[in-house]
Amino acid sequence: MRPTDPTFPAPATLAALPTPSLLLDVPRMDRNVARMRARLARLGVPLRPHVKTCKSDRVARRILGGAPGPITVSTLREAAEFAALGYTDILYAVGIVPSKLPQVIAMRRQGTDLALVLDDAEVARAVAAAADAAGVTLRVLLEIDCDGHRSGLAPDSDALLEVADALRSPQVVVDGVMTHAGESYSCRSDDALRAMAEQERAAAVRAATRLRAAGHPAHTVSVGSTPTALFAEDLSGVTEVRAGVFVFFDLVMAGIGVCRTDDLALSVLTTVIGHQRDKGWAIVDAGWMAMSRDRGTASQPLDQGYGLVCDAEGRELPGLLLRSANQEHGIVGRRDGAPGPMPELPVGTLLRILPNHACATAAQFDGYHALGAQGEGSEWWARFRGW
Ligand SMILES: Cc1ncc(COP(=O)(O)O)c(C=O)c1O
Incomplete structure (x- = not known):
């Protein structure tokens, strides 16, 4: 059994490690992080890294420049672990369900700014009811389907406004939209990746514009996968980029052509x-x-x-x-x-x-x-x- 203390010193030579072991080449990771940060700096959009890839405080801090900052998580367990380490600005980027709301409300009461994602009117009503009953403000992003890959609302659909309206409550902020271009993993050329990045951006901006026109704040326009983040040429209207796997990269990413x-x-x-x-x-x-x-x-x-x-x-x-x-x-x-x-x-x-x-x-x-x-x-x- 290996201690979970993050400062536990590992053996200094590979030969002394048990096998199989997971190795992290820190200089390569730092290079990958620098590449993503430079790219997004050029586009003028901040990074909200998806820490489902690393699930590690040490790695997350390395991405964020040393201190806890805005992160994206894929489980409430990640949210709780990172919150306990001082991360306060967390987007839980998997659709919320009513059974998880007590945990969310408890985290909000402890001071974590935990934003939720949903794409369903019934869930929206449950979120509004739970927030009202608890007297706790909940910040919600509507999930947008930009590429038919997975979940989300079509940016031009009536359902988008219906779900937003189902959230109307003094305790709920319809803070914006998020989308994830999962189809970027199937792209086979730089041109296709650039086009997918623009498709992702345009869908999110269009949905946010419609929400604002209907009277919702919709400040946040959150996009991102590693391929679209690295190939986007313009992110006008986008307020943050979520990318995760770029920190380590992998053979799938190399196969798409976004890394070597x-x-x-x-x-x-x-x-x-x-x-x-x-x-x-x-x-x-x-x-x-x-x-x-x-x-x-x-x-x-x-x-x-x-x-x-x-x-x-x-x-x-x-x-x-x-x-x-x-x-x-x-x-x-x-x-x-x-x-x-x-x-x-x-x-x-x-x-x-x-x-x-x-x-x-x-x-x-x-x-x-x-x-x-x-x-x-x-x-x-x-x-x-x-x-
Ligand atoms: C909702 C969401 N956002 C962001 C990401 C990060 O994408 P990537 O792993 O390509 O960096 C993922 C990855 O699955 C995701 O599901």
Whole structure:
């Protein structure tokens, strides 16, 4: 068992770590953060990072420049954990349901400015009733569907104004709109990404404009996914950008073309535990329990299996993939058609696997072994888990 104390010193060398372990290359992470911040600074819009990717105070502070700042969360557990650490401005960006309102109201009473998201008139009435009954002000963003990917109200729909009207109460502020262009993950060219970013912006601004015309404050216009944040050319009318996975990047993001594989800040350290040399396999102790079941690159032009294989220092081993995964076994082999022989990789060899989906892989672990510029592992950074 590893202590959850975020300052617990991790062993200084990779060889001393248990495997599988989650490694965080801090200089790469800092580079990714600087890139996003520079991009948004040019566009003149602040970042409200989605901390569902990192679920870590240490990482969140690094994104925010050292101190707690505005964040986006995907669970009330994240909201509570971050609030306890001094984060007061939190957007809970998953549709609220009435059963969760007592928890929300308790957090509001404790001083957390927790904004909610919804897209349903019945839920809106329940939120207004709960706020009135508690005498607590609730700030609500209406979720807008900008791309048919998931939930939300169409920006030109009658339903948008009906849901907003269902929130009319002295205790509820219809503070604006939020949208997430999930279809950006299916884009296959820079032009498509730029167009998707504009589609996301235009839908959110249009919805907010209609709400204002109907007498609602609608100050907040919140957009963002990592691909649209990095490819937007104009964010006029937008008041904040939510991006999350940019902090680590992953193979899915590399497949979309928003980063390179040497930008990936997360990897799983694993040990070679055996071979099936006639099949060209090395067996490692990172299966899907360590990597997650996420096969996000399977639908991309370049399928990366369960991850790209690197040596212990993080240098890619050309043509090597984690081809398949059982719970605690991974099978390393050559990509179909890759030239050259399988490297030796004696039992005990340490390898690093770059993940398909950083959020999913990180969620398999209690924390990060934070590595410095020379690859030294000096600190253990705890993560939150659960709901
Ligand atoms: C509502 C919402 N906002 C923002 C994000 C962040 O997007 P990304 O992970 O592409 O940075 C997500 C990711 O799923 C999301 O669901």
